[in-house]
Amino acid sequence: MLQVEDLRVNYGQINAVKGISFEVKEKEIVTLIGSNGAGKTSTLRSISNLIGKSGGKVVFKGEDITRLKPSEIVKKGICHVPEGRHIFPFLTVEENLFMGSYANKNPEKSNYKKNLEEVYFLFPVLKERRKQMGGTLSGGEQQMLAIGRGLMLEPTLIFFDEPSLGLAPILVEQIFKHIEKIRDMGKTLLLVEQNARKALKIADRGYVMETGKIVFSDTAENITQDPKLAKAYLGIA
Ligand SMILES: Nc1ncnc2c1ncn2[C@@H]1O[C@H](COP(=O)(O)OP(=O)(O)O)[C@@H](O)[C@H]1O
Ligand SMILES: [Mg+2]
Numbered sequence: 001m002l003q004v005e006d007l008r009v010n011y012g013q014i015n016a017v018k019g020i021s022f023e024v025k026e027k028e029i030v031t032l033i034g035s036n037g038a039g040k041t042s043t044l045r046s047i048s049n050l051i052g053k054s055g056g057k058v059v060f061k062g063e064d065i066t067r068l069k070p071s072e073i074v075k076k077g078i079c080h081v082p083e084g085r086h087i088f089p090f091l092t093v094e095e096n097l098f099m100g101s102y103a104n105k106n107p108e109k110s111n112y113k114k115n116l117e118e119v120y121f122l123f124p125v126l127k128e129r130r131k132q133m134g135g136t137l138s139g140g141e142q143q144m145l146a147i148g149r150g151l152m153l154e155p156t157l158i159f160f161d162e163p164s165l166g167l168a169p170i171l172v173e174q175i176f177k178h179i180e181k182i183r184d185m186g187k188t189l190l191l192v193e194q195n196a197r198k199a200l201k202i203a204d205r206g207y208v209m210e211t212g213k214i215v216f217s218d219t220a221e222n223i224t225q226d227p228k229l230a231k232a233y234l235g236i237a
Contacts, residue, residue, distance in 0.1 A: 001023075001024055001025055001026045001028075001060065001061060001156075001157060001188055002023060002024040002047075002058070002059070002060050002078075002157060002188075002190070003023045003057075003058070003059040003060075004020065004021060004022050004023065004043075004047065004056065004057075004058050005021050005056055005057045005058075005059075006019045006020070006021055006055060006056045006057065007019065007020050007021070007043065007046060007047070007053060007055070007056035007057075007058070008053060008054040008055035008056050009039070009042045009043070009046045009051065009052075009053060009054055010054040011042075015212055016039045016042040016212055017039045017042050017043055017046065017212050018039075018211075018212035018213050019055070019056070019213075020039075020043065020207075020209070020212075020213060020214045021214070022207050022214060022217065024157065024188060024190050025188075026188055027183070027186065027187075027188055028188055028189070028204045028205065029179070029180075029183050029188075029189045029191060029202055029203045029204050030189070030190050030191070030203060030204065030205050030206070030207070031190075031191045031192070031193060031196075031199040031200060031203040031205075031206045031207070031220065032044075032190065032191070032192045032193075032206075032207050032209055033192075033193055033194070033196040033199055033200070033206055033207070033208055033209070033233060034194075034208055034209035034210055034233075035194065035210075035233075036194060037211075038209040038210055038211060038212070039209055039211070039212040039213075040161070040192040040209055041083055041161055041162075041192065043192075043209075044080060044159045044161050044190070044192055045080075047078075047159070048070055048073055048078065048080045048159065049067075049068065049069060049070050049073060050070055050080070053066065060073075060076055060077075060078060060157070061076075061077075063076070065078075071103060074103050074105075074153055074155075075103075075105045077105075077154070077155050077156040077157060078155060078156075078157045078158075078159070079150040079151075079153045079155035079157075079158050079159070080150070080158075080159045080161070081146050081147055081149075081150045081158065081159065081160050081161065081163065082146075082161055083161040083162045083165065083192075084162075084165070085139075085142045085143055085145075085146040086146065087134040087135075087137075087142050087145050087146055087149070088134050089133065089134050089135025090133060090134070090135060091133070091134055092130065092131050092132060092133060092134065093126050093129050093130045093131070093132055093134060093137070093145060094116075094130040094131065095134075096134045096145055096149055097116060097119060097126075097145070097148055097149055097152055098112070098152075099149065100148070100149030100150065100151075100152030100153060101115060101116075101152040101153070103153060104152060104153050104154060105153075105154070106154065111154070112152075115151065115152045115154060116152070118151065118185075119148040119151050119152065122148070122151070122178065122181060122182070122185075123144045123145075123147075123148055123178070125141055125144065126141070126144060126145060126148055129141065138171075139166060139167055139168075139171070140167050140168070140171035140174060140175065143163055143167065143171075143175055144175075144178065147160075147163070147175075147178065147182070151182070155187065156187065156188060157187070157188045157189075157190065158182065158187055158188070158189050158190070159190045159192070160179065160189065160190070160191045160192065160193075161192045162192060162193060162194060163175050163179065163191070163193075164176065164193065164195050164198065165194070172195065172198065176198055176201070176202055179191065179202060180202050183202075191203060196233045197224075200220040200223055200224050201220070201224075203220040204219065204220060205217065205218070205219050205220060206218065206219075206220050206223045208223065208229065208233060216229060
């Protein structure tokens with residue numbers, strides 16, 4: 001579904017992503033893991049064209065999307081749930097979700113209603129709090145809102161950048177359960193995480209990034225069982 005070839009990202013003299021290649025197949029959960037500064041966020045942001053690429057090619061469903069505008073990429077069916085949530089604090093929950101549907105390729109009202117019901121079904125707490133300001137939600141609820149807003153776009157491929165960052169352990173569990181549910185809805189997911197152990201538990205395959213390069217890739221199960229990788233990335237002695 002998504003093929004990334006020799007992707008490069010530079011910030012001035014800093015080579016943040018040094019020519020990586022990977023793919024995501026339909027209905028997979030693929031995880032990109034690696035420590036802070038490895039280049040995971042830069043990878044996602046450059047595929048979405050929120051930052052420029054210094055080189056490489058991105059093909060989505062057989063179409064070259066390397067140079068499309070971010071809004072055009074969204075319309076192709078790729079949605080990006082960014083690191084740090086970025087909801088609108090002074091809009092209500094429902095208004096935040098409406099803002100999500102604004103960029104939808106099918107802007108009819110019927111689609112909006114159907115998508116809203118789907119988001120509320122997945123996250124009942126958002127329905128309970130639909131009239132509450134986004135900024136008054138807890139961290140976990142804000143993450144749900146950011147994900148829900150992405151779902152309003154009817155994406156087929158979703159990028160999640162550190163969805164569990166800064167959440168209490170019980171909320172981390174919840175967010176990962178929801179991510180699995182979203183896959184069960186038929187979506188394809190590319191999940192970036194520092195919480196490698198949790199990400200590998202729900203993923204089909206994983207790529208390990210280190211200082212801008214992919215140093216290892218395998219099924220999630222094999223990565224978890226590799227003693228060297230387990231020690232380096234999963235904190236297992
Ligand atoms: N806007 C930026 N300007 C300069 N350097 C950046 C910028 N964003 C990220 N970097 C650098 O690029 C590298 C990769 O960062 P990032 O993609 O955020 O990694 P990760 O998401 O894996 O933590 C880091 O060395 C980081 O300091
Ligand atoms: Mg990051």
